[in-house]
Amino acid sequence: MIHNGSHVAAPSVAVAYHSGFGHTATLAEAVAAGATDAGAHVTMISVDNMADGHWDVLDGADAIIFGSATYMGNVSAAFQAFAEQTGRRCMNGTWRDKVAAGFTNSGGKSGDKLNTLMSLAVFAAQHHMHWVSLGLSAGWNTSTSTEDDLNRLGFFLGAGAQTNVDANPDQVHPSDVRTCRHLGHRVALVTRQFNLGRAASSPAASSAPAR
Numbered sequence: 001m002i003h004n005g006s007h008v009a010a011p012s013v014a015v016a017y018h019s020g021f022g023h024t025a026t027l028a029e030a031v032a033a034g035a036t037d038a039g040a041h042v043t044m045i046s047v048d049n050m051a052d053g054h055w056d057v058l059d060g061a062d063a064i065i066f067g068s069a070t071y072m073g074n075v076s077a078a079f080q081a082f083a084e085q086t087g088r089r090c091m092n093g094t095w096r097d098k099v100a101a102g103f104t105n106s107g108g109k110s111g112d113k114l115n116t117l118m119s120l121a122v123f124a125a126q127h128h129m130h131w132v133s134l135g136l137s138a139g140w141n142t143s144t145s146t147e148d149d150l151n152r153l154g155f156f157l158g159a160g161a162q163t164n165v166d167a168n169p170d171q172v173h174p175s176d177v178r179t180c181r182h183l184g185h186r187v188a189l190v191t192r193q194f195n196l197g198r199a200a201s202s203p204a205a206s207s208a209p210a211r
């Protein structure tokens with residue numbers, strides 16, 4: 001049988017993020033816009049202010065893109081509180097084989113935010129999710145390139161952004177916004193490919209360990 005993908009629903013993508021001062025929220029909107037552009041159904045979830053039904057959205061999503069401001073060189077306390085609420089889901093494998101990715105934002109140009117992306121990736125791995133990298137070469141790394149390049153800060157594990165601590169949320173760097181938009185787009189495409197692959201393979205196939 002030839003599968004042309006028409007029988008597979010648009011991927012559902014949740015963007016689960018924490019932003020104390022609005023900068024990471026601006027990036028979350030860009031991630032969501034990129035995923036929407038790629039045909040996904042997207043739900044944005046501010047993890048310190050979850051509405052009724054948001055856990056169901058997360059449990060039903062094909063992909064979850066995690067985002068956190070970098071505080072003290074790691075995810076924020078609010079994001080970690082959210083992560084710790086997922087312990088039973090982790091034990092039960094509720095999010096197993098969903099697609100995952102991540103983004104963060106810091107005040108420093110580096111700000112130790114690679115550690116935040118690593119925490120998000122480990123969190124996804126604990127849930128047996130499939131981590132999607134940023135998929136961009138490093139920008140702004142030659143004498144002729146500029147800070148307006150995509151991926152201007154040169155991250156690979158996820159999207160890394162930098163916003164001056166005295167900036168307003170609408171002053172997040174346009175390159176970082178476009179980089180996050182790219183991430184959302186990429187995750188939606190990869191998730192669609194996963195869904196097509198699953199639809200084309202045995203419905204009984206599962207990566208869960210045999211017991």
Ligand SMILES: Cc1cc2nc3c(=O)[nH]c(=O)nc-3n(C[C@H](O)[C@H](O)[C@H](O)COP(=O)(O)O)c2cc1C
Pocket residue numbers: 018019020021022023024025069070071072073074105106107108109110111112163164165
């Ligand atoms: C408690 C706290 C800790 C922070 N720690 C870091 C840090 O480790 N590295 C850094 O570069 N910026 C740090 N910052 C700055 C924030 O990352 C920066 O202001 C960011 O834009 C905030 O994002 P938000 O508006 O989404 O909360 C910290 C800010 C706060 C409030």
